Amino acid sequence: MSTQNRPVSRRTFLGKLGWGAAALAAPAGLAAAGAGGKRPPNLVFFLADDLGWRDTSLYGSTFYETPNIDRLARRGMRFTNAYAANPLCSPTRASIMTGLYPARIGITAPVCHIAPVVLEETLQPAAPPWRKALIAWSATRLDLPYFTLAEALQSAGYATGHFGKWHLGREPYDPLHQGFDSDIPHWPGPGPAGSYIAPWRFPNFKGKPGEHIEDRMGREAVRFIRKHRDKPFFLNYWCFSVHSPYGAKKDLIAKYRAKAAAHPDNPQRNPIMGAMVESLDDNVGRVVRALDELGLTDNTIIVFFSDNGGVHWAEEKTGPAPVTSNAPLRGGKATIYEGGTREPLVVVWPGVVRPGSVSNEIVSSIDFYPSILEMLEMKPRPDQQFDGISIVPALKGGRLKRDAVFCDFPHYVIRTGNLPSSYVRRGDWKLIRFYADGVGGKDRFELYNLREDIGEEHNLAERYPERVRALDALIAKHLAEIKAVIPKPNPAYDPKCLPPDRVRPVAGWTPSGYCTLTLEGGALEVRSLGKDPFVSTSGPFPRKPGPFLIRFRMTTDAPGNGQVFWQGAPARPFHHTRSVGFVPKRDGRWHEYEVRVPIETPLTALRIDPATGPGRIAFDWIRVYGADGTVLRAWEFAPDVPKRR
Numbered sequence: 001m002s003t004q005n006r007p008v009s010r011r012t013f014l015g016k017l018g019w020g021a022a023a024l025a026a027p028a029g030l031a032a033a034g035a036g037g038k039r040p041p042n043l044v045f046f047l048a049d050d051l052g053w054r055d056t057s058l059y060g061s062t063f064y065e066t067p068n069i070d071r072l073a074r075r076g077m078r079f080t081n082a083y084a085a086n087p088l089c090s091p092t093r094a095s096i097m098t099g100l101y102p103a104r105i106g107i108t109a110p111v112c113h114i115a116p117v118v119l120e121e122t123l124q125p126a127a128p129p130w131r132k133a134l135i136a137w138s139a140t141r142l143d144l145p146y147f148t149l150a151e152a153l154q155s156a157g158y159a160t161g162h163f164g165k166w167h168l169g170r171e172p173y174d175p176l177h178q179g180f181d182s183d184i185p186h187w188p189g190p191g192p193a194g195s196y197i198a199p200w201r202f203p204n205f206k207g208k209p210g211e212h213i214e215d216r217m218g219r220e221a222v223r224f225i226r227k228h229r230d231k232p233f234f235l236n237y238w239c240f241s242v243h244s245p246y247g248a249k250k251d252l253i254a255k256y257r258a259k260a261a262a263h264p265d266n267p268q269r270n271p272i273m274g275a276m277v278e279s280l281d282d283n284v285g286r287v288v289r290a291l292d293e294l295g296l297t298d299n300t301i302i303v304f305f306s307d308n309g310g311v312h313w314a315e316e317k318t319g320p321a322p323v324t325s326n327a328p329l330r331g332g333k334a335t336i337y338e339g340g341t342r343e344p345l346v347v348v349w350p351g352v353v354r355p356g357s358v359s360n361e362i363v364s365s366i367d368f369y370p371s372i373l374e375m376l377e378m379k380p381r382p383d384q385q386f387d388g389i390s391i392v393p394a395l396k397g398g399r400l401k402r403d404a405v406f407c408d409f410p411h412y413v414i415r416t417g418n419l420p421s422s423y424v425r426r427g428d429w430k431l432i433r434f435y436a437d438g439v440g441g442k443d444r445f446e447l448y449n450l451r452e453d454i455g456e457e458h459n460l461a462e463r464y465p466e467r468v469r470a471l472d473a474l475i476a477k478h479l480a481e482i483k484a485v486i487p488k489p490n491p492a493y494d495p496k497c498l499p500p501d502r503v504r505p506v507a508g509w510t511p512s513g514y515c516t517l518t519l520e521g522g523a524l525e526v527r528s529l530g531k532d533p534f535v536s537t538s539g540p541f542p543r544k545p546g547p548f549l550i551r552f553r554m555t556t557d558a559p560g561n562g563q564v565f566w567q568g569a570p571a572r573p574f575h576h577t578r579s580v581g582f583v584p585k586r587d588g589r590w591h592e593y594e595v596r597v598p599i600e601t602p603l604t605a606l607r608i609d610p611a612t613g614p615g616r617i618a619f620d621w622i623r624v625y626g627a628d629g630t631v632l633r634a635w636e637f638a639p640d641v642p643k644r645r
């Protein structure tokens with residue numbers, strides 16, 4: 001594996017020297033493709049978004065219908081142990097474009113659509129007290145010095161076109177600055193703009209009302225093929241499907257709704273997802289048919305892959321059933337388990353790959369770049385190295401000489417319960433390191449034999465401690481080689497504090513992680529666990545201008561002074577500059593308090609911090625008064641109980 005520092009592209013290097021654009025036409029070390037006058041093969045790369053390992057009939061689904069993807073496999077090789085380098089999209093996409101692990105690049109989270117430009121991954125300086133680890137803050141752009149797969153092919157004379165989702169950065173980090181001649185719809189976001197069905201909200205790309213974005217991308221891809229049929233081309237079709245926002249053609253939804261009703265016990269039974277998968281498959285077929293019709297099939301390499309596992313939870317827009325099921329794999333998108341990174345992979349290489357063949361070799365998204373160069377008879381630049389290896393021996397029916405593959409995901413994901421972690425797969429064995437999740441802030445480990453336990457149900461770490469130590473040493477070496485940002489124990493961690501996913505509203509008020517909230521004895525009881533207990537609410541409040549008067553009846557034995565925070569319109573986070581203090585009386589009796597909120601805009605949220613330490617607090621009632629003295633909102637926690645004295 002490479003230990004090189006961040007590579008510098010020839011484009012950037014020559015630009016610094018002031019050399020002209022003509023010097024970029026034939027980068028040193030990149031062999032001219034198609035020696036001897038033979039036309040080099042074309043390359044079509046399909047990348048599905050959020051398509052899980054079992055989300056095609058090719059891999060065993062009995063709900064989704066994917067005849068076109070199945071036909072691809074009959075023309076080429078299907079892989080059973082293909083991995084994305086990360087369980088989320090942008091990091092995997094970066095690995096495909098560079099042949100490097102995401103943690104080496106610094107992109108380990110799907111944040112490449114946000115406005116701030118961050119080119120280096122760093123360790124967060126502090127974390128909430130309910131988190132055990134300090135995690136990595138991901139870079140937000142694929143930096144221009146990386147010499148991408150598209151740049152390599154473009155420099156060798158290929159016409160290069162990108163269609164669909166990019167999600168590696170806004171301009172100037174977009175496809176047109178990373179080696180592609182064309183980019184449609186030239187969109188930096190994580191999914192289609194607004195919806196799958198037009199009208200869309202792409203700023204410079206319009207569709208006919210009712211047009212499906214995948215159908216449009218398929219037609220644009222075919223137009224690109226027809227335009228460049230007489231020269232080598234690289235068609236990079238990174239599909240929007242099947243990522244959110246969830247939506248599909250009505251007739252297909254109806255088709256799969258009937259299918260789900262007929263098979264209610266199928267773990268894959270979401271009608272909208274079924275319709276979305278069919279539209280994805282339709283356009284894979286559209287592109288392949290165009291190759292057939294133009295007589296290009298026998299000279300075109302085709303790759304079909306997905307960027308991460310399927311969404312295994314329910315979404316409001318898709319109904320009560322989970323979006324998909326990755327069973328028998330554990331987890332899915334945004335998890336470190338097999339459901340998060342094991343992917344469908346089909347490679348068609350006419351004349352080389354045996355049609356209908358299957359490979360059980362372990363491959364990763366970092367392998368595509370070096371493999372494609374070898375398949376196209378190209379060489380990397382002299383200064384260029386990869387973390388991936390060429391999988392050409394596997395494509396020819398042989399074995400790969402590789403020790404292990406890795407995944408580094410140094411992030412918490414509340415929705416999936418993911419903890420910051422890394423894994424190594426070596427042969428049948430997979431070790432997961434969970435950072436700072438063990439006793440005393442030490443790392444915790446899970447060990448699985450995937451041949452015997454593909455669902456990762458039986459943790460063998462205690463049974464095989466020597467194997468754990470050996471595989472963990474591989475993880476440590478890997479992290480050092482790629483200069484990864486490694487999570488560390490959080491010095492502010494407090495086991496008494498509750499994480500947000502365990503905090504539930506009570507009577508319209510939500511407690512902080514430092515307290516619990518219950519309705520007891522006709523009062524809203526707050527039991528403070530630490531230094532920052534508070535309760536907050538977003539109302540709703542009438543859209544009336546301020547100022548406001550906040551009144552409440554409270555008893556407390558917890559130490560410290562209190563504060564009332566507010567949010568107005570437009571909403572901004574709670575902040576000490578938008579707060580007013582008060583002094584609680586800690587004598588065991590009930591007392592009324594008044595706090596004036598000096599804002600003129602409507603009130604949108606309210607927070608009461610009654611103390612700064614552990615103890616018991618209770619509210620009898622809380623009321624919000626408008627500028628004219630009328631009650632705008634009231635919480636009477638014991639309306640039928642005589643008022644306490």
